[in-house]
Amino acid sequence: MEEAMAEFSGFTKEFTAFFDGLKKNNSKTWFDAHRQAYERDVKAPAAEFVTALGKQLKNIAPNIQAIPKVNKSLFRLNRDVRFSPDKSPYKTNLGILFWEGHRKRMECTGFYFHVEGRNLMMAAGMHMFPKHLVEPYRGAVVDKSLGSQLARAVKAVTGKGYEVGGAHYRRIPRGYDPEHKNAAFLLHNGLYAFVEEPLPDAFFSADLVDHAYKHCRNMAPVHRWLLEISQR
Numbered sequence: 001m002e003e004a005m006a007e008f009s010g011f012t013k014e015f016t017a018f019f020d021g022l023k024k025n026n027s028k029t030w031f032d033a034h035r036q037a038y039e040r041d042v043k044a045p046a047a048e049f050v051t052a053l054g055k056q057l058k059n060i061a062p063n064i065q066a067i068p069k070v071n072k073s074l075f076r077l078n079r080d081v082r083f084s085p086d087k088s089p090y091k092t093n094l095g096i097l098f099w100e101g102h103r104k105r106m107e108c109t110g111f112y113f114h115v116e117g118r119n120l121m122m123a124a125g126m127h128m129f130p131k132h133l134v135e136p137y138r139g140a141v142v143d144k145s146l147g148s149q150l151a152r153a154v155k156a157v158t159g160k161g162y163e164v165g166g167a168h169y170r171r172i173p174r175g176y177d178p179e180h181k182n183a184a185f186l187l188h189n190g191l192y193a194f195v196e197e198p199l200p201d202a203f204f205s206a207d208l209v210d211h212a213y214k215h216c217r218n219m220a221p222v223h224r225w226l227l228e229i230s231q232r
Contacts, residue, residue: 005068008048010205014041016118019092026088038077046074046094049113049208054098056213057111060220061100061227064110072105073097092116098216100227103130109226111216112192118199122212124157124219125166125192125226133230134189138173140229141185149228151182153221157193160218166190191226193219 018037022030031038047068054066054073067073075095081087093116101108107130114121129137140146154164168189172178176186185191195215202211 005051006044006048008045008052008206008209010208011045011049011203012041013204015045015094016199018042019094019117022090023092026090026092028089031090042094043070043074046096050074050096050098052206052209053113053212053216056209057098057216060217061098061111061223064098064100065105065108066098100223101230103230106130107133109223109230111219111223113212115199115203119196120199120203121194121196122215122219123165123192123194124216124223126190127166127192128190129188136229136232137188137191138176138186141182142176142180146225146229147182150185150225153225154193156221157219162193162195162219164191164193164222166192191222193222195219 014037018034018041021034050066050068050073054064057064057066065073070076073096075091075097077090079086079089079091081089093114096113097105097110098112099105099108099110101110109126110124112121112123112127114123126133141150158164166188167184169187172183172186177183180186200208200211202208
């Protein structure tokens with residue numbers, strides 16, 4: 001029988017100390033010597049946080065996936081260095097994903113939680129569209145009903161101080177009207193609302209769950225719009 005997971009009570013100062021050390025000593029030798037600190041101060045509380053926030057997120061995303069395991073909600077710490085000039089073996093950040101949809105996690109819209117250094121970034125939506133969604137997305141952007149819903153969703157989140165990202169292309173795709181009122185969204189290869197802020201005091205207490213949930217709730221209109229078009 002698996003041991004019951006502890007209730008999330010916040011991250012500790014040892015969390016930031018671990019990543020400070022890893023940033024200065026990004027090597028397998030250093031990590032192996034500090035593996036216990038990683039398991040205790042990073043991975044364990046992160047898993048507890050996934051469970052706690054996942055329960056709250058069901059209020060706004062009933063089918064949200066919150067799985068407190070590496071390669072599920074918890075991103076791997078190991079970097080893929082095969083095609084990178086930077087051969088540092090480990091990431092120096094914590095990444096957590098909650099996703100909703102019937103496809104693989106990276107092909108679904110969801111909520112993302114990212115801590116790096118002394119900064120927190122949270123986002124809702126899709127960083128990059130999977131190939132199968134590109135044309136349906138563009139069609140939805142210019143659709144009379146769905147396009148209006150998109151405009152309202154973006155207005156709702158930007159009106160609360162969040163930014164919207166994902167613009168990538170320089171030219172409107174062939175076959176689409178560059179004068180369309182939603183034309184700017186045709187330049188996107190992803191769509192997400194996001195916020196960046198210094199680590200809040202709540203990071204070191206159970207209050208982080210409510211803090212993160214508030215951001216997710218405020219950014220949810222973008223997530224819900226993407227969920228609707230991706231499940232058609």
